[in-house]
Amino acid sequence: MRINKKVVSFGLIALTTATLAACGKQSDSNTVSKKQVLNWSEITQLSTQDPSLATDTTSFQALLNTGDGLYRLDKNNKPQLSLATKAKTSNQGKTYDFYLRKNAKWSNGDPLTAKDFVYSYKRTVNPATKSQMSFYLYQIKNAQAISKGQKSPDTLGVSAPSKYHLRIQLTRPLPYFKILLSWPLFFPQNQKVVQKYGKLYGTQAKYTVSSGPFTLTRWNGNNKTWTLIKNKNYWDAKNVKLNKVNEQVSESTTTSYNLFEAGKADETGLTGEQVAANKNKAGYHARLSSAIKRLELNENKVSAFKNLKVRQAFSLAINRKQLTNNVLKDGSIPAKGFVPSGMGNNPKTGTPFEDDAYVKSAVSYNLAKAKQLLREGYKESKTNSIKITLLVSDDDTSKQTAEFLQSKLDQLPGVQISVQTIPYTQLISRQTAGNYQATIKNWQAVFGDPINFLDVFQKGSSYLNNGWNNNQFNKLLNESENVYGNQPVKRWARLVEAEKVLMKDQGTIPLVQVAKPQLLKTTVKGVSFNPTGVPYDFKNVRIG
CATH class of the missing domain: 3.90.76.10 (Dipeptide-binding Protein; Domain 1)
Structure with a gap:
C-alpha cells in the first residue's frame, strides 16, 4: 500500500518533539501536557468515513470521534x-x-x-x-x-x-x-456536503465534515497515518481537552511496541510474549472485547462446504485452546459459540447467554472424529479432496491465526490450505463481495444483546454471503424480535435455540473471543474501553 510520505514525516516530527520535551525538566513536561497531543496506534487502515458505508471498527472509531x-x-x-x-x-x-x-x-x-x-x-x-x-x-x-x-x-x-x-x-x-x-x-449527515462531494464523500479527509469533538485531517484514503484535530465549532468544545490525536497504523505490534518503548507513542496493543512481559506493569490493560474471530467457509465457492459433515470436520480439527494458549497468548479465550460473553443473561435464571446456548460439539477438538466425518462428507458430496485458499488480513494476529489453522486443517485427509494475506481494506472489500473460498472474519458487538450477533446470519442480511441458510434459524429470529419482542423470557428462549441451530448446522466456525490487551502511558487519563461497541472515545481523554 502506498504511504503518503508527507503525512508520515509530520507524524514523526510531532512524536519526536513530544518525546524530546518529555525528557527535559519538569516545566518541559508541563508544557507537553498543555499541548494535549495524543499519539495512538491502530492495527488497520481507515476504509471509509462515510457513516452509511462503514463496517469496520477502525472506521467507526474515527467516525465516533469526528461525530456526535x-x-x-x-x-x-x-x-x-x-x-x-x-x-x-x-x-x-x-x-x-x-x-x-x-x-x-x-x-x-x-x-x-x-x-x-x-x-x-x-x-x-x-x-x-x-x-x-x-x-x-x-x-x-x-x-x-x-x-x-x-x-x-x-x-x-x-x-x-x-x-x-x-x-x-x-x-x-x-x-x-x-x-x-x-x-x-x-x-446526522450534512446533506449539502454529501451531495457536493457525491461518490467522493468520506473517501478522504477533505471530503468529510464533522459534528463531533474532532475533525479528520491528513488522510488521503490510502495512507497509514492521519490526525484528529479539536473541532472548535463543536458544541461541547470547552470540555474537550485534547488538541490533537496523531494516529499511525502498525500491522505488527512489534512496530507499535517499539514506538511506545521509544516514547514515540502513548499506546500500543500487545500480542504473545509482549503480554507476559508487561502484564504486571502500570499501564497494562487486559481488554477482553465482545468480538468473535471465526473461520468462514464459502459454500458458494466450494461445493464441498455445502455438506454438513465437511463443515463439522473442519471445526473439529481446530484445537482452540492451543490457538489461545500457545499461539495468540494475549488473553483471548476459546469461543463457546458465535455469541460471546457479555451479551446478556437469562431473564429467569441469570445464566449467561453463552452458557445457555452452548453446543460443545461445535467448538470441540477431536481430530479422529474430524477425519471420519470428512471421509463421510467426501462420499456424500462426491469428492475426495479440498484445496483452498484462506484469505486473511496482513496484520500479525491474523497471520498467526491463519498459519495455525493451516497446520491443523492440513492434517485432514485430502485437505490442502494455502494462505493469502492482503491489506485489511482489500480484505473487507473481498469479504463483502463474497470473493473468497475461506476467510477469517471478526464480528464486534454494537450493543450487549444476542441479536447483535445472530442477525448476521439471518436470511437477507447484507453480511450473509457464505451461502448458508436455515429456515428454522430464520423463523426463530423472526419470532424473537417480531412476535415475542416484549416478552423477555420467550424472546430469550428463541434466541438461545437460534444459536444452537447455527452451531449444530455449523453455519460458521467460531474460533476465539478476542482480547485486545493494551499498554497505555500512565500520563494518559480518561481513557474508557467499550467492549460492546466502538472501543475508544477520545472526547474525555487528557494528558497529565
Missing part, C-alpha cells in the same frame, strides 16, 4: 443525551421525540438541525446507498421495506416537525435503542 449523536456513551458506557437536550417516548415506547440543542454546528459552520438526522437515516436505508449496516435501522417504521426497494425513502418513520425537533417512529419498543443512537451509524 442524540446520545453519547459516558465513561461507564451508559448513553447520555448529547446533541439532544430532551427526549420523550410515547405510543407504548414506539415513538421518540427529541429536542436538539440549538448551539450545535457542523465543523464548516452550518447549523446542525433535525433535518440532518432525517437525511442521514433515509440515506442509509435507501438501497441506492448500498449500506451493509442498514438492517440496524429496520426497527424504524418502513425501513426494511425501503431497503428492499418496496417503498420510497420518504416513507421512513423519521421526521422533523420543526427545526430542532426530531421524531422517530419504531415498529416495536426497542430496549437498546438509546445505545444504537449513540453509535455513528445513527449520527
Whole structure:
C-alpha cells in the first residue's frame, strides 16, 4: 500500500518533539501536557468515513470521534443525551421525540438541525446507498421495506416537525435503542456536503465534515497515518481537552511496541510474549472485547462446504485452546459459540447467554472424529479432496491465526490450505463481495444483546454471503424480535435455540473471543474501553 510520505514525516516530527520535551525538566513536561497531543496506534487502515458505508471498527472509531449523536456513551458506557437536550417516548415506547440543542454546528459552520438526522437515516436505508449496516435501522417504521426497494425513502418513520425537533417512529419498543443512537451509524449527515462531494464523500479527509469533538485531517484514503484535530465549532468544545490525536497504523505490534518503548507513542496493543512481559506493569490493560474471530467457509465457492459433515470436520480439527494458549497468548479465550460473553443473561435464571446456548460439539477438538466425518462428507458430496485458499488480513494476529489453522486443517485427509494475506481494506472489500473460498472474519458487538450477533446470519442480511441458510434459524429470529419482542423470557428462549441451530448446522466456525490487551502511558487519563461497541472515545481523554 502506498504511504503518503508527507503525512508520515509530520507524524514523526510531532512524536519526536513530544518525546524530546518529555525528557527535559519538569516545566518541559508541563508544557507537553498543555499541548494535549495524543499519539495512538491502530492495527488497520481507515476504509471509509462515510457513516452509511462503514463496517469496520477502525472506521467507526474515527467516525465516533469526528461525530456526535442524540446520545453519547459516558465513561461507564451508559448513553447520555448529547446533541439532544430532551427526549420523550410515547405510543407504548414506539415513538421518540427529541429536542436538539440549538448551539450545535457542523465543523464548516452550518447549523446542525433535525433535518440532518432525517437525511442521514433515509440515506442509509435507501438501497441506492448500498449500506451493509442498514438492517440496524429496520426497527424504524418502513425501513426494511425501503431497503428492499418496496417503498420510497420518504416513507421512513423519521421526521422533523420543526427545526430542532426530531421524531422517530419504531415498529416495536426497542430496549437498546438509546445505545444504537449513540453509535455513528445513527449520527446526522450534512446533506449539502454529501451531495457536493457525491461518490467522493468520506473517501478522504477533505471530503468529510464533522459534528463531533474532532475533525479528520491528513488522510488521503490510502495512507497509514492521519490526525484528529479539536473541532472548535463543536458544541461541547470547552470540555474537550485534547488538541490533537496523531494516529499511525502498525500491522505488527512489534512496530507499535517499539514506538511506545521509544516514547514515540502513548499506546500500543500487545500480542504473545509482549503480554507476559508487561502484564504486571502500570499501564497494562487486559481488554477482553465482545468480538468473535471465526473461520468462514464459502459454500458458494466450494461445493464441498455445502455438506454438513465437511463443515463439522473442519471445526473439529481446530484445537482452540492451543490457538489461545500457545499461539495468540494475549488473553483471548476459546469461543463457546458465535455469541460471546457479555451479551446478556437469562431473564429467569441469570445464566449467561453463552452458557445457555452452548453446543460443545461445535467448538470441540477431536481430530479422529474430524477425519471420519470428512471421509463421510467426501462420499456424500462426491469428492475426495479440498484445496483452498484462506484469505486473511496482513496484520500479525491474523497471520498467526491463519498459519495455525493451516497446520491443523492440513492434517485432514485430502485437505490442502494455502494462505493469502492482503491489506485489511482489500480484505473487507473481498469479504463483502463474497470473493473468497475461506476467510477469517471478526464480528464486534454494537450493543450487549444476542441479536447483535445472530442477525448476521439471518436470511437477507447484507453480511450473509457464505451461502448458508436455515429456515428454522430464520423463523426463530423472526419470532424473537417480531412476535415475542416484549416478552423477555420467550424472546430469550428463541434466541438461545437460534444459536444452537447455527452451531449444530455449523453455519460458521467460531474460533476465539478476542482480547485486545493494551499498554497505555500512565500520563494518559480518561481513557474508557467499550467492549460492546466502538472501543475508544477520545472526547474525555487528557494528558497529565
